[in-house]
Structure formats: structure tokens, C-alpha cells
Amino acid sequence: MAGIGFELRKLVETRTVRGVLGAAFSGILVVAGPWLLTAASLAAAGRLPFLAAPDIALAFTGAMVWALAISICVSAAPLYIFVRLSADLIYESQKGEAVTLLLKYSGASVLASLPIGAGASLFLIHGAPDAFLLGLAFTLLLAAVNALWAAMMTATVIRKYGRILAAYALGMAFMYVLARVLGPSLGAAGALLALAAGYALTALLLIAATVEALGRAPYPHVFRRLADYARKYRNLALAGALYAIGTWADKAVLAAFGGVAAKGTLFLVNPGYDSAFYFSNLALIPGLVFFTIVTETEFNLDLKRLVTYLGHRRQPEIETAKTRILRASALSLARQTAFQGAVAIGILLVAPFLAAASGVPQSVFARLLAGGFFQLILLSALNMLFYLEFYRDAALSALAFALVNLCFSLAACLFPQAADLRGLPYLAACLVSAALALAFAFRGLKRFDRIVFLRASGEEYGR
Amino acid sequence: MRVCLVIEGSYPFITGGVSSWVHELISGLSEIEFVLFTFSPQADQELRYKLPPNVVGVTDVVLSDKSRSREGRRREGGGRLRRERVRGILASHLRMFSGGVPSLEELIGAIPEGVSLHRDSVLDGRSWRFVQAQNRLRNPIYPYSDYFWAWKSAHDLIFNVLAASPPEADIYHSLSTGFAGLAALAAKVRRGKSFLLTEHGLYHKEREIEIRKAAFVRGYQRDLWIRVYNRIARMCYEGADLCTSLFEENRRYQLELGASPEKTVVIPNGIDVMRYSVPRIKKDEDFHVGFVGRIVPIKDVKTFIVAAKLVLERIPNARFHLIGPDDEDPEYAKECQRLAADLKIDDRLEFTGRADVLEYYSFLDVVVLTSVREAQPLVILEAFAALIPCVATDVGNVSELLDGDRRFIAPSKDAAKIAQGIEYVLEHPEEMAALAVNNRARTVANYEKRELLARYGELYSRFESANPPGEE
Numbered sequence: 001m002a003g004i005g006f007e008l009r010k011l012v013e014t015r016t017v018r019g020v021l022g023a024a025f026s027g028i029l030v031v032a033g034p035w036l037l038t039a040a041s042l043a044a045a046g047r048l049p050f051l052a053a054p055d056i057a058l059a060f061t062g063a064m065v066w067a068l069a070i071s072i073c074v075s076a077a078p079l080y081i082f083v084r085l086s087a088d089l090i091y092e093s094q095k096g097e098a099v100t101l102l103l104k105y106s107g108a109s110v111l112a113s114l115p116i117g118a119g120a121s122l123f124l125i126h127g128a129p130d131a132f133l134l135g136l137a138f139t140l141l142l143a144a145v146n147a148l149w150a151a152m153m154t155a156t157v158i159r160k161y162g163r164i165l166a167a168y169a170l171g172m173a174f175m176y177v178l179a180r181v182l183g184p185s186l187g188a189a190g191a192l193l194a195l196a197a198g199y200a201l202t203a204l205l206l207i208a209a210t211v212e213a214l215g216r217a218p219y220p221h222v223f224r225r226l227a228d229y230a231r232k233y234r235n236l237a238l239a240g241a242l243y244a245i246g247t248w249a250d251k252a253v254l255a256a257f258g259g260v261a262a263k264g265t266l267f268l269v270n271p272g273y274d275s276a277f278y279f280s281n282l283a284l285i286p287g288l289v290f291f292t293i294v295t296e297t298e299f300n301l302d303l304k305r306l307v308t309y310l311g312h313r314r315q316p317e318i319e320t321a322k323t324r325i326l327r328a329s330a331l332s333l334a335r336q337t338a339f340q341g342a343v344a345i346g347i348l349l350v351a352p353f354l355a356a357a358s359g360v361p362q363s364v365f366a367r368l369l370a371g372g373f374f375q376l377i378l379l380s381a382l383n384m385l386f387y388l389e390f391y392r393d394a395a396l397s398a399l400a401f402a403l404v405n406l407c408f409s410l411a412a413c414l415f416p417q418a419a420d421l422r423g424l425p426y427l428a429a430c431l432v433s434a435a436l437a438l439a440f441a442f443r444g445l446k447r448f449d450r451i452v453f454l455r456a457s458g459e460e461y462g463r
Numbered sequence: 464m465r466v467c468l469v470i471e472g473s474y475p476f477i478t479g480g481v482s483s484w485v486h487e488l489i490s491g492l493s494e495i496e497f498v499l500f501t502f503s504p505q506a507d508q509e510l511r512y513k514l515p516p517n518v519v520g521v522t523d524v525v526l527s528d529k530s531r532s533r534e535g536r537r538r539e540g541g542g543r544l545r546r547e548r549v550r551g552i553l554a555s556h557l558r559m560f561s562g563g564v565p566s567l568e569e570l571i572g573a574i575p576e577g578v579s580l581h582r583d584s585v586l587d588g589r590s591w592r593f594v595q596a597q598n599r600l601r602n603p604i605y606p607y608s609d610y611f612w613a614w615k616s617a618h619d620l621i622f623n624v625l626a627a628s629p630p631e632a633d634i635y636h637s638l639s640t641g642f643a644g645l646a647a648l649a650a651k652v653r654r655g656k657s658f659l660l661t662e663h664g665l666y667h668k669e670r671e672i673e674i675r676k677a678a679f680v681r682g683y684q685r686d687l688w689i690r691v692y693n694r695i696a697r698m699c700y701e702g703a704d705l706c707t708s709l710f711e712e713n714r715r716y717q718l719e720l721g722a723s724p725e726k727t728v729v730i731p732n733g734i735d736v737m738r739y740s741v742p743r744i745k746k747d748e749d750f751h752v753g754f755v756g757r758i759v760p761i762k763d764v765k766t767f768i769v770a771a772k773l774v775l776e777r778i779p780n781a782r783f784h785l786i787g788p789d790d791e792d793p794e795y796a797k798e799c800q801r802l803a804a805d806l807k808i809d810d811r812l813e814f815t816g817r818a819d820v821l822e823y824y825s826f827l828d829v830v831v832l833t834s835v836r837e838a839q840p841l842v843i844l845e846a847f848a849a850l851i852p853c854v855a856t857d858v859g860n861v862s863e864l865l866d867g868d869r870r871f872i873a874p875s876k877d878a879a880k881i882a883q884g885i886e887y888v889l890e891h892p893e894e895m896a897a898l899a900v901n902n903r904a905r906t907v908a909n910y911e912k913r914e915l916l917a918r919y920g921e922l923y924s925r926f927e928s929a930n931p932p933g934e935e
Contacts, residue, residue: 310607310608311606312606312608313606313607314602314603314604314605314607315595315598315599315602315607318607450588450591453591453608453615457615
């Protein structure tokens with residue numbers, strides 16, 4: 001997102017109230033627009049009369065959460081590889097080829113989703129009155145979400161932020177209208193079908209925008225190339241998959257051990273914890289905007305300078321550039337952390353209300369908020385590692401995130417006599433993995449000059 | 464007895480003076496088995512010679528082959544062994560930077576054969592810090608990347624050579640210092656066999672000239688490469704059991720770089736005088752000037768062509784023959800042909816390509832050599848055997864071969880002086896006839912192939928018996 005970050009930075013650097021507010025608003029739209037639009041649309045749909053029935057609402061929410069979780073966990077690894085190949089093609093000005101890649105990858109991910117969705121439906125839906133329809137809607141939703149990830153990533157790479165927001169607005173509006181039409185007769189399945197259609201429309205609009213912007217060119221052996229990339233960047237794929245698993249680990253464990261599901265389904269959810277998590281994650285938005293405008297752009301500039309210096313400058317100049325990027329990264333991360341800390345403290349003031357609205361104790365909400373605070377640091381450090389192409393270190397950090405979250409969550413659930421520890425595994429996982437990722441990132445920066453020459457010598461160091 | 468000839472960029476893939484010498488040596492010593500251990504810039508080169516039957520094997524190593532490094536890496540071991548190797552490499556460098564010669568015995572002792580050290584030498588963390596420290600000291604002006612890549616390429620080449628496994632033999636006979644010499648020295652250290660070094664030109668001097676001329680090698684890179692080649696030469700001179708050179712001046716250079724006097728000897732080139740003693744014929748009324756050699760920049764063919772133009776301005780019936788292969792550097796050959804056409808002398812000047820030189824020696828009136836670098840050119844000896852006078856540039860041992868007669872010796876690239884020499888030959892036929900007889904007599908006395916073969920046969924026998932017992 002460094003591209004849009006530079007644009008927004010220009011606004012901030014005008015040092016006017018209008019400029020700063022404009023940058024902040026645009027930043028929110030860029031980093032969280034689709035998320036907020038979807039959330040608002042779902043909230044509006046939730047007020048439709050047919051979703052007032054608790055079992056229908058639970059079936060809808062459960063199936064939606066499971067579709068998203070399965071999609072993210074299953075598609076993260078290939079998606080990271082797809083994004084890397086797309087970005088390389090676009091960097092090498094093979095834009096038409098990137099579009100062909102997008103079309104073929106989206107098609108394949110939709111096709112692959114069908115058996116996965118059908119299999120999951122068979123396992124998760126038992127004896128629900130509209131089992132077939134619910135399974136079908138669940139499967140289609142899974143396919144639509146998978147296609148949307150790819151379309152969204154490519155649109156982000158080519159910086160079509162306006163088109164992304166427009167596509168989401170149209171898609172979610174379509175979802176709302178369709179839910180109103182289908183919901184009364186089809187219940188939860190109708191709402192799911194409407195959501196699947198909304199996502200599908202969004203994906204199609206984004207793909208159309210990408211085709212329009214980049215054109216098309218033949219790109220043979222797409223899947224062989226993806227397989228080659230997967231071999232070369234296996235740690236990148238692993239980092240993606242582990243991060244996705246880590247994100248869902250505590251929720252999945254809590255749902256498995258004390259969740260509720262609609263009648264005739266195993267779509268277990270933990271509504272209180274999930275809502276609290278959702279609200280606490282909203283607190284990340286300002287930090288993400290800060291990251292996009294400040295931390296990432298500064299890092300990007302310093303890294304470009306260092307790489308240029310490595311090829312063309314004397315050693316003292318290289319060392320100065322290296323010291324500069326180390327100091328600047330530490331400083332901008334510290335500023336971002338302070339900023340995010342201030343936001344978190346601000347939200348803590350309204351924590352009692354948010355905790356009550358979610359139905360969890362205030363302590364659980366506070367832990368989730370603190371976890372989110374460290375997750376932003378983890379995300380920033382992972383981003384640095386991706387810039388440096390230290391995929392192995394990123395995968396190790398994501399492994400720590402997933403393992404700590406999963407193991408602590410399991411331990412907390414296996415010993416129910418203990419106090420309410422919800423949120424603590426997530427906090428511990430974010431804390432440990434953020435510290436690890438930061439250590440890797442700064443160690444990597446310190447050795448970056450040597451590693452660039454190692455890689456230029458044909459060694460796949462750290463990838 | 465089996466002799467391993469260690470050769471870089473020459474026989475049997477490239478034609479030229481050294482290659483001819485090697486071919487004659489192998490053919491002449493038919494009772495000895497030879498194996499060739501060659502270093503080439505690229506793989507799968509075409510053979511330019513029909514190998515004599517006593518060549519029982521050829522092992523060609525591509526100098527820049529990275530697969531060798533990868534193959535070696537699998538066997539390079541880890542932990543303590545690697546640390547020791549890195550320590551050894553850095554100690555060798557420190558010794559070299561303080562003016563000494565790295566101890567190859569120490570270094571090779573720590574490296575199993577087939578293991579490449581290119582990672583340890585450059586990419587290990589300690590080596591990286593060492594390279595940086597050296598760069599700080601020695602490369603204050605130019606970019607660090609220049610220094611790093613020079614360092615890395617030099618080490619890749621050196622350790623690729625050291626990683627290569629030479630064929631089994633009783634004697635390792637290298638035809639130059641440089642990478643061939645280093646490989647022969649490593650074979651000596653690893654196998655405990657004798658190492659004989661024969662130099663035609665001086666490899667390290669030739670490389671130095673090339674490096675100084677190359678515009679892309681700048682700053683400390685230049686010093687580094689020159690230092691690398693000099694140090695390798697020094698290691699070879701010190702490590703060889705005997706260094707032979709073609710003439711005394713080169714022997715003195717060997718002594719200057721550390722060879723001990725009792726381990727150096729001059730063995731001049733030799734030709735089969737009878738073979739080149741062709742009957743002279745008068746082909747026509749034209750005056751025939753010959754250039755015998757490859758059409759490559761080192762022979763400075765362009766100076767010959769310019770000299771031809773100057774001669775033709777005064778002697779319109781002169782004809783020029785460039786006798787030799789033109790496929791080694793086709794671009795240069797084309798440039799030469801264009802130059803002849805531009806000077807409008809292409810009707811009096813022919814590029815024969817590969818041809819039977821004996822046919823030309825029967826009617827040529829003078830042979831001209833315009834090389835910018837030579838050792839002891841065989842072509843002059845061949846011309847002398849064929850009773851043809853020579854005009855040549857003052858390179859290598861040419862002055863001694865031409866008896867120091869300045870009428871026939873020109874500075875490098877001096878086309879006018881070459882033209883003067885040619886004209887002098889035309890204008891003094893009787894003096895030239897007497898001189899030709901004298902030249903032939905000197906060739907028979909000092910440069911006979913029989914003598915050369917006998918001396919090398921004797922050296923091989925001596926060094927075979929000098930090998931430690933039980934290792935043959």
C-alpha cells in the first residue's frame with residue numbers, strides 16, 4: 001500500500017487541518033473501507049425482519065463466519081503466492097499477463113471451492129430443515145469469497161482504491177436488496193445466497209476494473225508458474241497460512257468448547273467473544289492508517305535508498321544509509337505504537353459499554369484490545385519482513401502466533417476450573433509473535449547489505 | 464609413466480603457439496601416456512586437434528561452473544570444520560596482505576577434494592566482515608559493489624579450481640601459472656606427486672596487461688586482480704619442482720617472483736627443421752609477403768594491413784597473404800577485411816583461412832609478425848627453416864631470434880617501420896639469401912624439436928623417479 005501511502009502523505013505534508021483530515025479519511029477508506037462497508041451492510045441486513053428469528057440469525061452468522069474462516073485458512077497460502085507473482089508481473093510491465101493470471105486463478109479458486117464447500121457442508125450440516133439449500137448457499141459463499149480475495153488483491157496492487165470502494169458499495173447494496181427478496185422465503189439460506197451474490201458481484205466488478213485498467217495478454221502455463229513460485233517462496237505461503245490459522249485459532253477453540261450452533265448445524269460460534277473481538281479490532285483502523293501513511297512510506301523510501309546505495313555507493317555511505325533505516329524504522333514504529341497506544345487507551349474509556357454490548361467481561365475486552373495493539377506491531381513487522389523478503393522469518397513469526405494462540409486457547413479450555421482466561425491466549429500470541437517478528441526484522445535490517453549480496457550471488461537466503 | 468598436462472584456455476580447444484607446442488610434445492613422446500586436465504571458459508568446446516593415441520583422457524573444467532560449487536556445498540560439512548576452513552582462508556588473506564604468500568599446503572590440507580569454498584570465502588559472516596574491512600582500507604573511492612564482485616569472482620575462480628579433481632598421474636605438468644598452475648600445485652600437495660611448470664609467455668604479466676587495458680576494471684579492482692595473479696604465480700614458482708621457460712629473460716622474471724635458481728631452466732622452443740625445409744619456388748614476378756597466424760587482436764593484424772598499404776604505395780607488385788584461421792574472433796576478422804577494403808588493397812591481400820603453411824613457405828619472400836605479445840614465436844623459426852627472412856615487432860624473444868638486427872625489428876604497432884623492413888628485404892636480395900642460410904643454421908643448432916623432446920623426456924623420467932616410493 002506504499003503507493004497510496006505516498007499520495008496521502010502529500011496531503012498530510014500540507015500541514016493544514018483539511019489536508020490531515022482528508023488524509024485520515026482517505027486512509028480509513030483505503031485500509032478499512034471494504035471492511036466497514038461489509039459490516040454496515042451486514043448490520044443493516046441483520047435488521048431485516050426474517051433475521052430477527054434467533055435460529056435463522058445464528059445459522060446465518062455461523063455459516064458466514066465458517067465460510068470466511070475456511071476460506072482464509074485454506075486460500076491464504078496460494079493467495080500469497082498469487083499476489084507475489086501478480087506483483088512481479090506488474091513490476092515487470094507484464095500487466096496483461098497479470099490479468100490472465102487473475103482470471104485463471106479466480107476461476108480455479110472458485111472451482112476448488114465447490115468440492116471443499118460441499119464436503120464441509122456434508123460435515124457441518126445435519127438435519128437442518130433446509131440442509132441442501134443451506135449447504136448450497138454456504139458453498140457458493142465460499143466460492144465467492146475466494147474469488148473476491150484474488151480480485152481485491154490485484155485491484156490493491158494496481159491501486160484502484162476508488163473502484164474497490166465503489167465495487168463493495170454496489171455489491172453490498174445488491175446483497176441487501178437480494179436478502180430482502182430471498183430472506184422471507186428461504187431464511188438463513190436466502191441471506192447467505194444474497195451475501196454470496198453480493199460478494200460475487202463485487203469480485204466481478206473488481207475483475208472488470210482490473211481488465212479495463214490493464215488489458216489482457218496471453219500467459220501460458222499459469223499453474224506451472226504458480227507451482228514454481230510456490231516452491232521458491234514456500235515460506236511466504238507458509239507465513240500466510242500460519243497467520244490465517246493464528247487469527248482464527250482462539251475463536252475456533254472457544255467455539256468448539258463452548259460455542260453455540262443453529263439447530264441441525266455444526267456452525268459453532270461464540271457470539272459474545274466474536275463481537276468483542278470485532279469491536280476491539282475496529283481500534284486497529286487508526287493504527288493501520290498511520291502505518292500506511294507514515295511507517296510504510298518511510299520504510300519504503302529508506303529501503304529503496306539503501307538498495308540503490310548497495311549497488312552504486314561507497315561503503316561509508318552504505319553504512320550511513322543502513323544506520324538511517326535502522327533508526328528511522330525504530331522511530332516510526334515507536335511513533336506508531338505510541339499513537340496506537342493512545343487510541344487503545346481512548347477506547348478503554350468506552351470499554352465498559354462495548355464489553356456490555358458484546359456480553360463479555362470488561363477484562364476480556366481489555367485483553368482483546370491489548371492483543372490488537374500488539375497485533376498491529378506484528379503486522380508492521382511482518383510487512384517489513386515481506387519488504388526485505390525474509391519469508392522464513394515471517395513464517396517463523398506466524399508459526400509462533402498460531403502455536404501460542406492455539407496451545408494457550410486449548411490449555412485454557414481444557415482446564416475450565418481456571419478463571420475466565422478468554423482473550424489471554426490471543427494477547428500472548430500477539431505479544432510473543434510481535435516481539436519475534438520485530439527481532440527478526442531488525443536483525444534482518446542489520447544484515448541486509450550482506451544478504452542482498454548473498455542473493456545477488458544466487459543464494460536464496462531467508463526466502 | 465603418465466603425465467597430466469594442466470592447461471588453461473588452449474590445447475586442444477584453441478589453436479596457437481602453445482597448443483602446437485603441446486601437440487608436438489605429446490606426439491613426439493609417444494611412449495608416455497598423457498592425460499589432459501584443461502580449464503575452459505565454457506563447456507562443450509570443439510576439439511581443434513586430433514588427439515594423438517597416447518592421450519588417454521581429457522578432463523575439462525569450466526572455470527565459472529556454479530554447479531561444481533553447489534555439488535561441493537553438499538559435501539562441505541558444517542560447524543567446526545567450516546569454522547576452521549574460514550579461519551584458514553582469512554589467515555591466508557592476512558598473510559597475503561602483509562606481503563607474504565598464502566600457504567596452500569595449509570589451506571588445501573583443510574579442504575577435501577571436490578569441496579568448493581566459495582561460500583566460506585565470501586558469503587560466510589566472518590568472511591563478509593573481512594571483505595568489508597579490506598574494502599575500507601583499500602577501496603576508498605569506488606563503490607563497494609565493485610570491490611565485492613571483484614573479490615567474489617576471484618575467489619569463485621580460485622576455489623572452483625581447487626575443488627576440481629585432477630586425473631591420476633605421476634607428474635603434473637602445467638603450461639602456465641594462473642589457474643592451471645594452481646590446479647597442478649594443488650595436485651602436488653594432495654597427491655604428493657611432482658609438479659613441473661613450463662611457461663611460454665608470462666601468464667601473470669599477460670593478465671596484468673589485459674586488466675590495465677580493460678576500461679570496466681577500475682580502482683582497486685585492478686590492483687586486486689593483478690595481485691591475485693601475481694600471488695598465484697609466486698605460489699607456483701615456489702611450489703614447482705622445476706620451472707622451465709623458453710628464454711632467459713622470462714627465467715629472470717621467474718626468479719624475481721620467487722623461483723629458486725636451481726629449480727629454473729631454459730628450454731627453448733623446437734621445430735622439425737626438416738619438415739619446414741621446403742624447396743623454394745619462384746611463383747611469379749610478384750613480391751610475396753606472408754603473415755602466419757590466427758586472425759585475432761593479439762596478432763595485431765591491422766598493423767600488418769596498414770604496413771601492406773604503405774608497402775603497396777611504393778611496390779605495386781607486392782602481394783600479401785594472411786595465412787591462418789579466422790574463426791576464433793570472427794568480428795575482428797571482419798574488421799580486418801573491412802580495413803583492407805577501405806584501404807583499397809583487398810585485391811592485393813588475401814585471407815586464406817586455415818591452410819597448409821608449407822605450400823606458402825615455398826614461395827613467400829618475407830614473413831611478417833606484428834603481434835603485440837608473443838613468447839618465442841614458432842612462426843619465425845619455421846620461416847628460418849624455410850630460408851625466409853622475417854620482419855617482426857619487438858615482443859617476447861623476437862629480438863634474440865632476429866639476432867638483435869634492428870633493420871627487421873619494429874616497435875609494437877609501428878606499421879611504417881614494418882613496411883621499411885619489408886622493403887629492405889625486397890631491395891637486398893643477395894644479403895637476404897646469406898642471412899637466410901645463417902638463420903637456418905642457428906635454428907638447427909638451437910631450436911630443434913628433437914632436442915626439446917629429449918629434454919622433456921629426460922625431465923619426466925627424473926621427476927617420475929623423484930616421486931615418493933609406494934605412491935606410483
